[in-house]
Every structure is written in C-alpha cells, then in structure tokens.
Amino acid sequence: MTKKIVLLAGDGIGPEIMTEAVKVLKAVSEKHKISFKFQEDFIGGCAIDEYGVPLANSTLEKCKAADAVLMGAVGGPKWDNLDSAIRPEKGLLKIRYEMGLYANLRPAILYPQLAEASTLKSEIVAGLDILIVRELTGGIYFGEPRGIRLLDNGERQGYNTYVYSESEIERIGRTAFEMARKRSGKVCSVDKANVLEATVLWREIIQSLAKEYPDVELSHMYVDNAAMQLVRAPKQFDVIVTGNMFGDILSDTAAMLTGSIGMLPSASLNAEGKGLYEPVHGSAPDIAGQNIANPLATILSAAMMLKYSLDEPEAAATIENAVGAVLDQGLRSADIYSEGATKATTSEMGDAVVAAVNNA
Numbered sequence: 001m002t003k004k005i006v007l008l009a010g011d012g013i014g015p016e017i018m019t020e021a022v023k024v025l026k027a028v029s030e031k032h033k034i035s036f037k038f039q040e041d042f043i044g045g046c047a048i049d050e051y052g053v054p055l056a057n058s059t060l061e062k063c064k065a066a067d068a069v070l071m072g073a074v075g076g077p078k079w080d081n082l083d084s085a086i087r088p089e090k091g092l093l094k095i096r097y098e099m100g101l102y103a104n105l106r107p108a109i110l111y112p113q114l115a116e117a118s119t120l121k122s123e124i125v126a127g128l129d130i131l132i133v134r135e136l137t138g139g140i141y142f143g144e145p146r147g148i149r150l151l152d153n154g155e156r157q158g159y160n161t162y163v164y165s166e167s168e169i170e171r172i173g174r175t176a177f178e179m180a181r182k183r184s185g186k187v188c189s190v191d192k193a194n195v196l197e198a199t200v201l202w203r204e205i206i207q208s209l210a211k212e213y214p215d216v217e218l219s220h221m222y223v224d225n226a227a228m229q230l231v232r233a234p235k236q237f238d239v240i241v242t243g244n245m246f247g248d249i250l251s252d253t254a255a256m257l258t259g260s261i262g263m264l265p266s267a268s269l270n271a272e273g274k275g276l277y278e279p280v281h282g283s284a285p286d287i288a289g290q291n292i293a294n295p296l297a298t299i300l301s302a303a304m305m306l307k308y309s310l311d312e313p314e315a316a317a318t319i320e321n322a323v324g325a326v327l328d329q330g331l332r333s334a335d336i337y338s339e340g341a342t343k344a345t346t347s348e349m350g351d352a353v354v355a356a357v358n359n360a
C-alpha cells in the first residue's frame, strides 16, 4: 500500500536538509519495496509568505489525511518582527496541537564515532543512549490565560499559565513507561514539585501510574538538578519524562552531549500513532543556502517515521545503519567536524547515506 507523506520543508536550512532526507527515502523505497507518495506544502515563514498564515487549514487537513508528516524547520529573521499571533513558530505549535501530537520522543544517542565532537569529555558521554519524552500539547506553552496586559499603574505585565490535567499527565506517563519497558527499564520524571503546584500533581500522577509498571524503576528529579546531572553524569538516565517547557530546554542540553544538535531526530505522536517527524534543531538562518548544514537529524527523523508511523522497522534500521556507515567513512558536516575527518557538504552527506543504503 502506498504511504502518503506530507513534506513540510519550512524555512532556513529546512529545504536543504529535506532534499537529502527525501533522497534517502527514495533509496529506501527501492531497497525495501515500499511505495511513497510525497506531497509538499508550507509551514512557518514560507507559509506566511504563501498563505498569509504560518499554517493554513488546507495544509493541516492534508497532514491529518496523510500517514505521516516530515518537517524541516521554521523561523527566521525575516519574520521576527511580526505580531506574535502569526509568527512562524505558531505554525508548528498549531500543527502539534491540532493533530494531538502530545508525545514528543527525543532520543539522544552518541554515535561512538562522534565521541570527540562533544564538548564534554568523551568518557562522560561514551555509550550515551537516553530518550527524552516531552509532553508537547500542554503546559505553559498552551495554558490560558496568557498575554501582556496593562496594569492600573500604567506598567505592562506579561503572564502565562502552567497547567496540566490528570489525563494529560497520565497519557504522557504511559508513553514513558512503555518506552522504558523496551529499553533498560528506568524512568526519571522531571518536575519542579518543590515550587510549582502543577508539578506536584504531575509527580503524584506519575507515582500512582508506576504501580501499573512494577518492572520499571521510577525516580524523580527537580528540573534544575536534572539540568546539572545531564552534563555531570548523563549516563545515569534512560528515559526522562517531563512537561513541555522543561522538555524543550533539557532536550537542547541533551543534544550537545551527542556532539551536535545537528544529529538529533524527533517524533511527535498522537493517540493513533500518527506523527510529525522533525529534527530537534531549528532553521539556522545564519547558514541557510550554503549547503553546509548537517542533514543527518532529518534523515534520522525519516527513520523514526518508518519505525513509529509506517510500520517499516527494517527500512528504519537500514537508514540508521547507513548513517553509522557514513560516520565510519569519516565524513563530517561542519558541525561535527574534527581534525583528521573529511569535511562534507549537506548534499555530500546525503549522497553518502544514499550510497550506504544502496550497498546495504
């Protein structure tokens, strides 16, 4: 059966890295006899230019009707001064919310070939394999009321609301426990229960859910300590489950453990297992159009898409192995380059992955 995939390349380096991911998907489709139908559309700044809004309803409907969505990145200086209601990032937040993509999986795996590329000592990060499970459709990102209001004294005040309901906490908790079962069986729930009531409830719900998963070892950590532990001794973690904002911050930290944020893929899934797949890094406008961005995070996101939404785990493994093979060959984009390696452009990295897929 043909798998329908919507491609939302977005802004900045988005189109360049998407081109490479599509090349790799085409190679995999031949190898594993999978038929894909790609539909391109706009999100973020390019959608503002095209449709006047960062995510058109027609695009959203197309995404809902597809088997999966592969995205590049959104945002850039061109759209920075727009009203906050139509900024490029709103398109991403809208698609996450409207498709109900509450479970954001952000694996941080250190490829042994890149141990030297991390800014941390290699013995701290060698063998690192953690999974951040970030709640993606709730918390302070979506809580109401929010805004900037005028106080009686004439001063303006900005405000947001940190909210989590029991059911929202429970479903993301379940995702984390289920994932941990397939890994080394440990979940660390990150909160700020010493200060924020919303996370007191978070901790309580996660604790009671743990009774259903006696085979999984649960621990709790305050977010400030978790940030420190991630750079002090990251290998103590297996699955980290946390809310939207803490997950946003901790996943960038975790990215650096692996050498470069240019290596990190992500999956955002809804209750039906449909998903949006995107690299964790952003649109990097400073290097856009130069053919130097690292396409591997997007290529690895395509692998996650094959695994989680398209039921093609073997094709996913082919891509992951091909990425490993390219790193073995010593090819490195600028962000992961270290002395003695061969510097490669965006398209050279993509071509090398394609070749490795074909040779698999």
Ligand code: IPM
Residues within 6 Å of the ligand: 089, 092, 093, 248, 280
């Ligand atoms: C991410 C990004 C987004 C977020 C931005 C672009 C809205 O930082 O996916 O981590 O904050 O969720």
Ligand code: MG
Residues within 6 Å of the ligand: 248, 249, 252
């Ligand atoms: Mg982020």
